[in-house]
Amino acid sequence: MQLATKDLLRLATIGSVDDGKSTLIGRLLVDTRQLFDDQLDAIAEASEKRGVGDLDLSFVTDGLRAEREQGITIDVAYRYATTPTRKFIIADCPGHVQYTSNMATGASTADLALVVLDVASGLKEQTRRHLCIAALLGVRSIIVAVNKMDAVDWSQLAFDRVVDEIVTLSRELDFTSVSIIPVSALLGDNVVESSNNLPWYDGPTVLDALESSEAGTWEHTTTQGARLPIQWVLRQPGGGRTYAGMVNGDTMHVGDRVTLLPANVETTITSINFGGDEIADATVGLAADLGLAAETNAGRGDLIATAPLPTVSNELKTTICWFGEKPLVVGQRLRLKHTSKVTPVRVKIINGVIDIAKLDIDDSTSLNTNDIGLATLQTADLLVVDDYRVNRVTGSFVLIDEATNATVAAGMVGHASFL
Amino acid sequence: MTTTPLRTSHTTDHLDLLESHAIFILREVVAECERPVLLFSGGKDSAVLLHLAVKAFAPQQLPFPVMHIDTGQNFPEVIDFRDATVERVGARLVVAKVQDSIDQGKVVDPGLMGSRNRLQTVTLLDAINDNNFDAAFGGARRDEDKARAKERILSFRDTFGQWDPRKQRPELWQLYQGKVNAGEHVRAFPLSDWTELDVWQYIERESMTVPDIYFAHDRDVVLRDGMYLAIGPFVAPRENETVERLTVRFRTVGDANCTGAVLSRASTLSAIIEEVALANVSERGATRADDKFSETAMEDRKREGYF
Secondary structure (H helix, E strand, O other): OOOOOOEEEEEEEEOOOOOOHHHHHHHHHHHOOOOOHHHHHHHHHHHHHOOOOOOOHHHHOOOOHHHHHHOOOOOOEEEEEEEOOEEEEEEEOOOOHHHHHHHHHHHOOOOEEEEEEEOOOOOOHHHHHHHHHHHHOOOOEEEEEEEOHHHHOOOHHHHHHHHHHHHHHHHHOOOOEEEEEEOEOOOOEOOOEOOOOOOOOOOOOHHHHHHHOOOOOOOOOOOOOOEEEOOEEEEOOOOOEEEEEEOEOOOEEOOOEEEEEOOOEEEEEEEEEEOOEEEOEEOEOOEEEEEEOOOOOOOOOOEEEOOOOOEEEEEEEEEEEEOOOOOEEOOOEEEEEEOOEEEEEEEEEEEEEEEOOOOEEOOOOEEOOOOEEEEEEEEEEEEEEOOOOOOOOOOEEEEEOOOOOOEEEEEEEOOOOOO | OOOOOOOOOEOOOHHHHHHHHHHHHHHHHHHHOOOEEEEOOOOHHHHHHHHHHHHHHOOOOOOOOEEEEEOOOOOHHHHHHHHHHHHHHOOOEEEEEHHHHHHOOOOOOOOOOOOOOOOHHHHHHHHHHHOOOOEEEOOOOHHHOOOHHHOOOEEEEOOOOOOOHHHOOOOOOOOOOOOOOOOOEEEEOOOOOOOHHHHHHHHHHOOOOOOHHHOOEEEEEEEEOOEEEEOEOOEOOOOOOOOEEEEEEEOOOOOOOOEOEEEOOOOOHHHHHHHHHHOOOOHHHHHEHHHOOOOOHHHHHHHHOOO
């Protein structure tokens, strides 16, 4: 059987605890027949053991012992679904504040956020917070499932009230594509099957909306320039070298004029290879290797770019999500990983913490756990960066604790326009 | 509302994207870690992983060895495939034997017919220690099990080799960071986002070979705990069990005494793809006795340091 190739959509779920996020994903997987009989049996058995009814759909994704015992989601669960035309990678993210870093992990690679909220309580603080993080991480499309419609007697009035809240926040956060759908994850209304209980709604189901959203937006960007951060240098049999890395921003072609940065050497692409075979061009997302005309001593951490060129600097204005247990303070020394480059870094200035409720910056001079703030960083080595809003690959970095090697912050070059 | 103009110059084929992502991870870990190793069992997932590793570093030789944790209870076809594949790609093979752990008194011999599956963890962790490996590539996929669904692509292990699901490193964008202190290591899972179907479609697309036991063949089996086990040196019929000769294939390849066969007439790759696409029982559910002990069997084994 020759199955057609599919495109790939990555999505992250967002929602406050108890709004029914895991149940919605469970419903989506069950109703699109992604779960196998033995998995359903195991979920039914676990549900019975914990006295939570016949089939607790949240157990589909809450797989850890502690999660089932406490009835919460601690870490991102990755789930996979396929429809005839599309493969979905679903990052089911936790709703609790203390697991913000896990939520950011799930959202950082998402093309789209699937937001679940309870129609009776509307947009909770935690949902606002996660939508704000998703927006900062560059998610531009959201599908909002207004859940538990069964509990408000399928009331259009209750739904419309929540719609107003969402529309207002979506404008503030610059989401460009917003679908708002009344659902009951528990009963399945408007998740995969359209609902008979909502005669006043004639829009798409959650699955319809997922199938019609634009896929593959994660790697591509609005930059006009192609980028290849060098991961590894390959020695070719003839004695030459090629530079391996993943292409982003735009396609690279043999013959393209490129600049090797930060050395600022202008040269030409003489060959493009993939897996040992020569190809004519390398599209975004391809892990290729390039031959260059110039003799260079380029290596890991350097970047090959086409115009318009990125910025070369050792001082960065950044937005930082701080996950460390102790506060981040001015003068603190850490390690920074940006593309394939690792360098020591020092916090030069902290310009304040984002007030999620007001979408405003206060005048704090340190960042506590799970704070998002603005900071100026001084790096030991030169970095080659784009603004995050232009390129999510060359605009992102993580901060690493030098003693424990733990990842303690996610960082973005520049800051969002809504701040 | 307006839509940001998006460039169309990207590949959208899901196999191409999964392949490049895996190659990217392989290169990243090799660049950041001192002594990586690739865990190779001879099963289809590790065969795909090795194939991707060869592509990632072509035309050079693999910059790391491959390691098999040998329980001594393998299917002979799989060992033949292992040796032929390793020789073809010119890799260095390290074999760590569970029998050695038994002889050293570190684990208790479960007897000829007993399962050595869980004992592998001790052998694996000792081999990682003895060889000073600081990164081990594995072919595990998140769709296999609910505990694996929670694991990062780079999974940090402490000096006891343990996985702590509550202390996972945030893994944002594609910034994989594999730095560890002495005695610690990372497990890297480049196939995390692949499904069973993706693996078979890729094997077909790349014209790869896999062990014969994945294809339908006639075999003497007994039905035990709802699974067909192949009669052989490690599985003998018990009282009340009837040996039947049936047309079967294996969906996963583990130890001969805890890997069940499935009734199947799929004797070609395209028939397997069709079967997998239509299956209503999961891969591990159909075939792995080791996952059936408890609700969180995989999580418990992973916490101890299992694959």
